[in-house]
Amino acid sequence: MSRHAKSQVANKPRFDPLQNVKKGDAAYHAVRRSILLGHTQPGETFLEQRIAEQLNCSQGTVREVLLRLEQDGLVLRRGYRGTVVSTTSIQEAAQMVEIRIQIESTGARQSTMSIGRDILAELAAITNDMDEAVRNLDFYRCSELDRAFHMTLFHQAALPSLEPILNRCALHIHRFTYLNAEEMEPELSFGDNHRALLEVIQSRDPAAAAKSINSHIGHVIERWAPNLMEELNRIHKHESAPLR
Amino acid sequence: MSRHAKSQVANKPRFDPLQNVKKGDAAYHAVRRSILLGHTQPGETFLEQRIAEQLNCSQGTVREVLLRLEQDGLVLRRGYRGTVVSTTSIQEAAQMVEIRIQIESTGARQSTMSIGRDILAELAAITNDMDEAVRNLDFYRCSELDRAFHMTLFHQAALPSLEPILNRCALHIHRFTYLNAEEMEPELSFGDNHRALLEVIQSRDPAAAAKSINSHIGHVIERWAPNLMEELNRIHKHESAPLR
DNA sequence: CTGGTTATTATTATCGATATCAATAATGAA
DNA sequence: TTCATTATTGATATCGATAATAATAACCAG
Numbered sequence: 001m002s003r004h005a006k007s008q009v010a011n012k013p014r015f016d017p018l019q020n021v022k023k024g025d026a027a028y029h030a031v032r033r034s035i036l037l038g039h040t041q042p043g044e045t046f047l048e049q050r051i052a053e054q055l056n057c058s059q060g061t062v063r064e065v066l067l068r069l070e071q072d073g074l075v076l077r078r079g080y081r082g083t084v085v086s087t088t089s090i091q092e093a094a095q096m097v098e099i100r101i102q103i104e105s106t107g108a109r110q111s112t113m114s115i116g117r118d119i120l121a122e123l124a125a126i127t128n129d130m131d132e133a134v135r136n137l138d139f140y141r142c143s144e145l146d147r148a149f150h151m152t153l154f155h156q157a158a159l160p161s162l163e164p165i166l167n168r169c170a171l172h173i174h175r176f177t178y179l180n181a182e183e184m185e186p187e188l189s190f191g192d193n194h195r196a197l198l199e200v201i202q203s204r205d206p207a208a209a210a211k212s213i214n215s216h217i218g219h220v221i222e223r224w225a226p227n228l229m230e231e232l233n234r235i236h237k238h239e240s241a242p243l244r
Numbered sequence: 245m246s247r248h249a250k251s252q253v254a255n256k257p258r259f260d261p262l263q264n265v266k267k268g269d270a271a272y273h274a275v276r277r278s279i280l281l282g283h284t285q286p287g288e289t290f291l292e293q294r295i296a297e298q299l300n301c302s303q304g305t306v307r308e309v310l311l312r313l314e315q316d317g318l319v320l321r322r323g324y325r326g327t328v329v330s331t332t333s334i335q336e337a338a339q340m341v342e343i344r345i346q347i348e349s350t351g352a353r354q355s356t357m358s359i360g361r362d363i364l365a366e367l368a369a370i371t372n373d374m375d376e377a378v379r380n381l382d383f384y385r386c387s388e389l390d391r392a393f394h395m396t397l398f399h400q401a402a403l404p405s406l407e408p409i410l411n412r413c414a415l416h417i418h419r420f421t422y423l424n425a426e427e428m429e430p431e432l433s434f435g436d437n438h439r440a441l442l443e444v445i446q447s448r449d450p451a452a453a454a455k456s457i458n459s460h461i462g463h464v465i466e467r468w469a470p471n472l473m474e475e476l477n478r479i480h481k482h483e484s485a486p487l488r
Numbered sequence: 489c490t491g492g493t494t495a496t497t498a499t500t501a502t503c504g505a506t507a508t509c510a511a512t513a514a515t516g517a518a
Numbered sequence: 519t520t521c522a523t524t525a526t527t528g529a530t531a532t533c534g535a536t537a538a539t540a541a542t543a544a545c546c547a548g
Contacts, residue, residue, distance in 0.1 A: 022323070022501070048530065058503045060304060063530085064311060071315030073405045079266070080509050080530045092405045095350060099343055099409065105483070106339060161317045161336045161416060165343065165409055172405060210483070239349070239454070266531070292500065302533045307500085324500045324539050 027055045028065045033140055035074050035085055036171070038179050042087035046075065072168055074175070093176040094231045096169040097221065101214055103166045104150065108213045109206040110157035120198065123152055127194045134186040142186045143174045149194055153201075177225045193219065271299045272309045277384055279318050279329055280415070282423050286331035290319065316412055318419070337420040338475045340413040341465065345458055347410045348394065352457045353450040354401035364442065367396055371438045378430040386430045387418045393438055397445075421469045428468075437463065 031051065034040045051062045066083045069075045077083045088096075126149045133141040147170050154166055193216055200212040221229050275295065278284045295306045310327045313319045321327045332340075370393045377385040391414050398410055422428055437460055444456040465473050 024501075047528090049528090059530085060504090060532095061502060064308070064501095067308060067311055068315070071312070071408065073408060077530095080528095081511085082529070086405065088405055089403070092403050095347065095403060095406055098346055102342055102346060103339065106479075109482075159333070159336050159339060161330060161332055162339055164315065164317055165412065168409065235350075238353075268531075291498090293498090303500085304502095304534090305532060308531090321500095324498095325541080326499075 023057050024061050024064050027051075027057055027061060028068055030055060031065055032069060032072070032074065035069070036143065036175050036178065037140055040085055042085045045082040045084045047082055072171060074171070088172050088176045090176070090180075090228060090231050093173060093225075093228055094235055096172050096176075097217065097228070097232060098235075100166065100169040100173065101217055103162055103169075104154060104213050104217070105210040107154040107157040107159065107162075107166075108201070108209040110159070111153055112201055112204055112206045112209040114158070115153075115156050115201065119152065119156060120202065123149060123194070123198055126152065127191050127198070130194070131188060131191045134188055134190055137186060139178065139186055142190060143178070146190070147171070147174070173221075176228065177221075180227070181224055189223075267301050268305050268308050271295075271301055271305060272312055274299060275309055276313060276316070276318065279313070280387065280419050280422065281384055284329055286329045289326040289328045291326055316415060318415070332416050332420045334420070334424075334472060334475050337417060337469075337472055338479055340416050340420075341461065341472070341476060342479075344410065344413040344417065345461055347406055347413075348398060348457050348461070349454040351398040351401040351403065351406075351410075352445070352453040354403070355397055356445055356448055356450045356453040358402070359397075359400050359445065363396065363400060364446065367393060367438070367442055370396065371435050371442070374438070375432065375435045378432055378434055381430060383422065383428055383430055386434060387422070390434070391415070391418070417465075420472065421465075424471070425468055433467075 031046070040046070046066060048059045048062045048066065051065075052059045055062065066075060066077060070077050070083070074086055075083050076086050126145055130142060130145040130149070133145055147167065150170060151163065151167060154163060197212055197216050201209050203209075218229075221232070275290070284290070290310060292303045292306045292310065295309075296303045299306065310319060310321060314321050314327070318330055319327050320330050370389055374386060374389040374393070377389055391411065394414060395407065395411060398407060441456055441460050445453050447453075462473075465476070
């Protein structure tokens, strides 16, 4: 028996031995989930001590969580006076989409050339998990898996310092879409969209891949946030930048 | 005498009474400065305890600092094994420029319409401080004031959730430029460029302002990182997106 | 020797207590 | 009463100590 396992049994393990995650990470996801699902609305304030109680951890750990969420742009810290949940305007969401398309087009072009069989399999697996999440009507998991798909693909482009920006934009777009949608029933087209995208990527044509991911993003917005699509069209009238 | 001042005198103030800044902020800027100036090179690792000693603060405070720097993309945290300084490739820098132009064009268009006399004065003041920094050959302060100028201008666009992204891109571009430049003597053209930009903004023509800020960014890159400009041109050959 | 188990070490992760801060309520002299 | 000054309160910011972790060194049966 290894020393590691022994110490966990001997002196009361503080973390769940089953899922070896850091407490701070768990707390981060818990709070982020609450924000993304609109369980805590924009404008509401978090208090470090209270969250610490609710999540069974210390103030310092919560502090770290709120710091991370601030960098994600999901909360605003007002030193000594609490941390409030931020809001995303449609103008901001539209800009996030522009940035996202800029980044992911480049990413798709790059990835197409270097992507291997193993990654394609991983992407397919994520897509299958997504079908499962859709069947369970679990929007949050859908949103996480969607980001995982796009981030995994982009990771192949080997532009690591852009990954946090992409992740951040995707996060804001998901929140905007979810909080503003009339109805939000996940549907199987999610997975099918990604599978179609994978087909094109496998064809190894960089330009086609870039075009394909752009139209993928466009379709999703058209379907779930038509008002955001209108905003994008309005913008393009004034500055003539290409969406797809 | 206020209670605040009294308590500071009575029981040994922990913070410098002269500049009432939070210790964490001071530490953040100290470490960031060290990275931006290349004083600590990409690949070097930070240890929380050591930094804490050097900066005369506790490990927890340093932790917070490194967390922030990770979100800035300047370091990479490898849990339990130290925090290493990241690097920025020319491809990444080029993408950052694209994003920056995307954001700042929109910002300039918006700001032009809502900007007031007070903000114009503040921008002019920042520009004057920059002249001073140039005279002192203080590159870091130049870089900070340049970001302050652009961020102050963009703040008027009222798109707060995009501000951290812009700041982050500007940060990376500055670092790339500084670490890759042959010579890096600040020169007075910095301030003059900004003054010319202010002229155009005062004319209240959104399209002109957007065009002007694009060419401003272009000029700066052309002057200080010609190889980055080449990379941008190479990109545009393939995807036909407008730089200026 | 040799390969796997067990200490050691260096470092991050977490906690609980205390200091500091900003807002507001209480106080009291003019 | 009024308003400047002084507590009080509820929150964050910081600290110092301890626990968990990963890498590596020491150990020892075969």
